[in-house]
Amino acid sequence: MFSVRTLGNNRKFMLFIIVVLVVGIYAIYLNKYNPVIQNLFAVVLNEQMVQSSLTIEFDSSTNHDIGIYKDSVVLCSKDGVRAVNKKGEEEWTVSLTLSKPFLEISHKYILVADKGGREVHVITNSSVLCTIRTDTPIISANINSAGYLAVITEEKGYKGKITVYDVNSQGQEIYKWYSGQNYITDVAISKDNKHMVVSTIDTSKGRVSGGLVFFNFSQDKPYAGVVKEDTLITNIKFFRDNTLVALGDNQVLGFSLEGEEQWSHNYEGKLLQTFHLNEEGMIGLALKEDSNRSLVRILNYKGEVKGTKEVNGVVKYIHVGDKFIAINNKRNISLITHRGEDVAEAAANRDVQNILLFENNKEILVVSRNCADILELK
Numbered sequence: 001m002f003s004v005r006t007l008g009n010n011r012k013f014m015l016f017i018i019v020v021l022v023v024g025i026y027a028i029y030l031n032k033y034n035p036v037i038q039n040l041f042a043v044v045l046n047e048q049m050v051q052s053s054l055t056i057e058f059d060s061s062t063n064h065d066i067g068i069y070k071d072s073v074v075l076c077s078k079d080g081v082r083a084v085n086k087k088g089e090e091e092w093t094v095s096l097t098l099s100k101p102f103l104e105i106s107h108k109y110i111l112v113a114d115k116g117g118r119e120v121h122v123i124t125n126s127s128v129l130c131t132i133r134t135d136t137p138i139i140s141a142n143i144n145s146a147g148y149l150a151v152i153t154e155e156k157g158y159k160g161k162i163t164v165y166d167v168n169s170q171g172q173e174i175y176k177w178y179s180g181q182n183y184i185t186d187v188a189i190s191k192d193n194k195h196m197v198v199s200t201i202d203t204s205k206g207r208v209s210g211g212l213v214f215f216n217f218s219q220d221k222p223y224a225g226v227v228k229e230d231t232l233i234t235n236i237k238f239f240r241d242n243t244l245v246a247l248g249d250n251q252v253l254g255f256s257l258e259g260e261e262q263w264s265h266n267y268e269g270k271l272l273q274t275f276h277l278n279e280e281g282m283i284g285l286a287l288k289e290d291s292n293r294s295l296v297r298i299l300n301y302k303g304e305v306k307g308t309k310e311v312n313g314v315v316k317y318i319h320v321g322d323k324f325i326a327i328n329n330k331r332n333i334s335l336i337t338h339r340g341e342d343v344a345e346a347a348a349n350r351d352v353q354n355i356l357l358f359e360n361n362k363e364i365l366v367v368s369r370n371c372a373d374i375l376e377l378k
Contacts, residue, residue, distance in 0.1 A: 049378070054088050054373070071358060101114055211233070323361040331352060
């Protein structure tokens, strides 16, 4: 016969087990899209996406660019930059005079430049941290998460020039390189601010060849070079362990910091429609299967295919977050996991010109011709 004390202990033990189960189930629910949880539970619950009441309007008659910075919507136009929160309230503005503005956001930095102009501005915490003025027209510019800014400009007698600045040291010039033979398509700076890689294009032999040139800021000349014949390399990015990912028109490749090719993923003759590389090392590719179908492939920075998703029609825009991937075809917006599993779908009430995921992975900024709306995951 059980004693009263034994019964009491059993009840406490059962209560403890129940509490552990409830807490465990709730933790799994909160992290149901974590890759580890997904590997244990293959079923993904369908969620619902609804449009919020917020609509951010802007002047479509002038050039503009849009991004997301610290959970706010940043709009860049000929008059400068303004940030709007999710309530539609203007948080801050920076007045600038721009003609063909383009915007890039990296960590705590907002880069604003005028394509064809001669000024690059770096904004942080709602104020201009640094302004770089160039002698020749600006082709492009980007900034890494550690505050090193690379500006690509035209240069008489050369195919282009790259100048690197430290925006945290009042725009101090760090490095300069002139390209004498090939046009520059992109530039990437390592996260430790010690190395730079430049992608180039060569058409002198009657066909397109993509090149990569590797630099150490402590050396005057490049220490490594790679040529990929019949591949146009348009975008490069540094990821973890200083792995460099190079995206081309017919394949995507991974390189070590020493310039050695580590992996490649061929598109198998499929046309690359659009792509996105996120900050965590995930790569989203939208490939054309035929006139009625597209294939989304999700790779990591090691070249491993983590997921695929077939989509009806042409994929116009794709944005890879750290949990989800947003996809657009026509007016349809789809949200999938990195494994390609469906999460939610919605239809925009306007023609879509871009889509951007917020950091919380539960909201999507849907950009149209003259306004932007937010879709919320419920």
